[in-house]
Every structure is written in structure tokens, then in C-alpha cells.
Amino acid sequence: MGKDDTAKYTIATLGSHSALQILKGAKDEGFKTLIVSTIDRVDFYKRFKFIDKILTVKSFSEYEKIESQLKDENVILIPHGSFVAYLGAENNKKIKVPYFGNKAVLDWEQDRVMQRNWLKKAGINVPRQFDDIEDVTFPVIVKTYGAAGGKGYFYARDKQDFKKKIKAFKTEQYVIQEYIIGVTLYVAYFYSPITNEIEVMSMDRRYETNVDSLGRIPLHGQQGLDIEPSYVVVGNQPLIIRESLLPEVYAMGERVVETSKKLMGGKGLFGPFCLEMVITPDQRMFVIEISGRIVAGTSLYIGGSPYSDLMYDEPMSTGRRIAREIKMAIEKNELEKVLD
Ligand code: ATP
Numbered sequence: 001m002g003k004d005d006t007a008k009y010t011i012a013t014l015g016s017h018s019a020l021q022i023l024k025g026a027k028d029e030g031f032k033t034l035i036v037s038t039i040d041r042v043d044f045y046k047r048f049k050f051i052d053k054i055l056t057v058k059s060f061s062e063y064e065k066i067e068s069q070l071k072d073e074n075v076i077l078i079p080h081g082s083f084v085a086y087l088g089a090e091n092n093k094k095i096k097v098p099y100f101g102n103k104a105v106l107d108w109e110q111d112r113v114m115q116r117n118w119l120k121k122a123g124i125n126v127p128r129q130f131d132d133i134e135d136v137t138f139p140v141i142v143k144t145y146g147a148a149g150g151k152g153y154f155y156a157r158d159k160q161d162f163k164k165k166i167k168a169f170k171t172e173q174y175v176i177q178e179y180i181i182g183v184t185l186y187v188a189y190f191y192s193p194i195t196n197e198i199e200v201m202s203m204d205r206r207y208e209t210n211v212d213s214l215g216r217i218p219l220h221g222q223q224g225l226d227i228e229p230s231y232v233v234v235g236n237q238p239l240i241i242r243e244s245l246l247p248e249v250y251a252m253g254e255r256v257v258e259t260s261k262k263l264m265g266g267k268g269l270f271g272p273f274c275l276e277m278v279i280t281p282d283q284r285m286f287v288i289e290i291s292g293r294i295v296a297g298t299s300l301y302i303g304g305s306p307y308s309d310l311m312y313d314e315p316m317s318t319g320r321r322i323a324r325e326i327k328m329a330i331e332k333n334e335l336e337k338v339l340d
Pocket of ligand 1: 127141151153177178179180181184206208231276278288289291
């Protein structure tokens, strides 16, 4: 295979999350593009000229029904955050069309215990967790299993507060985690199995309601009001990190990838991933979560980021970087290295 083979492939994804960024990047790299859209969003996606084809479904859970059509189009599917949210990890594993990424990562990611072990083995700081309420050092954040997008969390300042709030949660499964007071930072990486290099693509912070707006009301204005912090994501803001912390940011990404190869056997984690962290006043970086695919905050940088600009002389979004990786793999006849 060679350079001209790019146009034989169609890059496709589900119409949600970071689909626009992914398909814009694919088009910039010379691929055909396809979106699987629910009926209500078809008119919206038609606005974008870089989308060549739209396949319509009633809901994403119908994915299986259209899989044969995707095969006919010679599709490479790019997963994003909505894949697990709408299809579930098990159905992701059943996807038969070529899929960019390693599906084995899904198991390590969705199980909070496995994810924590992976991070710890990689020498990453993680917030303390408590098994017994009697041992807790407050404040804490309590995370129910299956929480997503910051929903299903609560903050507890002391034991009494915890006992009151846990009653409102119907689930038995939750973790009690030390609440890290600091600045949240989401670092978007890309690891290439073709070049064997780790790249920092961009950084952002989520803007979460209402926790990011509570500081706008002075304490005396809040007193007596029943306001609880919540962590529901409404969007993302850009942020860069001080340069003295950047070497450790790169090293953390490298350790996470190297450890994944040992833990998962074979390929490990590759492509885009994100370390979601909180940085404390003593400049320690605590990772609260790892995402093994493109995160929505990268869409801030469809035209490139301060970090991608250091490595590329052209706008390089994470979406475009994915397409570039596939293109390089096609040229080198190494597609098996990036597909599952
Ligand atoms: P997603 O799966 O969409 O990434 P999630 O629901 O798993 O999201 P997290 O990213 O783990 O959520 O956390 C949501 C928010 O909760 C964070 O952005 C941060 O503001 C806050 N948070 C989580 N853990 C901690 C912690 N240990 N200390 C302080 N804040 C935290």
C-alpha cells in the first residue's frame, strides 16, 4: 500500500462528543468521511462540508444494524467518549469494523480498582481512598459507580455531612476519595505505535457547574443557602501549565503507556488519551481519572494548540493527529498496529 491508498478508506464516527473535530481532521488528511447520526441531528451535521456521508439511526443502540453498511464503505471507526456512554463497553468490544485503538483498555478504564492499580504501577499520584468511614480524613468526594460527566458525585466536609448525603444515593457501590484542593487540569496526549513517541496535544480544564462558579458569590452571601457543589461539565477552557512542570507531564504519559503494555499484554494504550488531574499548591499532580480515547476538551484546539504548534508547522488537532497516524500506518503497511 502507498500514499494514494488514503482515499480508499472512510473515517467514521458516531455523531456526538468530538465527531466534528475527528471528521474535520480526517478530511484534512485526505480521507473520505462518514457520520452515523440520530435523526434529530442530521440537519445539524449537514451544515459541515467536510462530512461526505451521513448514515441515520433512530438511536446509537441500533449500531449493529448498520454495521454491514459501514463495512461496505471500507470504514475505520474512531471511538470517542459517547461510544461507551451509548453502546456500553461490551458492545464496543463486539464492533467488527476496524476500530482505532485497543479495546482491551476498556476493561482497565471502566473498573475503578483496575484503573487505580494501573496508575499506581505507573508511579502516578492518586488521591487517597478510604474503605471505612471511621478512617476518613475530610473533606472527601464520594463517587458512585457508573457516574459520568461529573454526575453522581458529592462533596462531604465531615462524617455527619457524609451520612446525611449518602442516604440520597440509591447505589451501594461508591468510593470515598480524598478531596484534592487545587487546580483541575486535563492533559490530552497522543502515543504513536508507529513513531513510538508520546506527544502532548493540548491542555484544558473543564468548566463545571456549579463548582466553578461558587467563588463568584462571597462566603457571607452563601451562608444560610443550601448550595452544594456539583461537577456537571458544561464546557472546557484553555489552560497551559508552567514550563517547569512540563517534563513531569511528559514523563507521566510515558509511564502510563509503558505500564499499559505490561499490564494489558501486547499493544497496551495507544492513540489519544487523557490524564485528568488536580494540581496542589505544592505542585503535586494527582490524577483522578484516565480516559483511553479522545476527550471533548481537545475540540478547543481544532486549529492547533500551543503544544501541538511546538511539534507541527500546521494546525494539528487530536482528531487530525488520529487521521495522520492512520495515514502513516497505511503508508508503512502497518495498519494492524493501530486497529483492533
Ligand atoms: P468522565 O467519565 O466524563 O471523565 P467522571 O464523571 O468520571 O467524568 P471525573 O472526571 O472523575 O468525572 O470527575 C469530575 C469532576 O469532579 C472533576 O473534574 C473534578 O472537578 C471533581 N473531582 C473528582 N475527583 C476529585 C478529587 N479527588 N478531588 C477534587 N475534585 C475532584
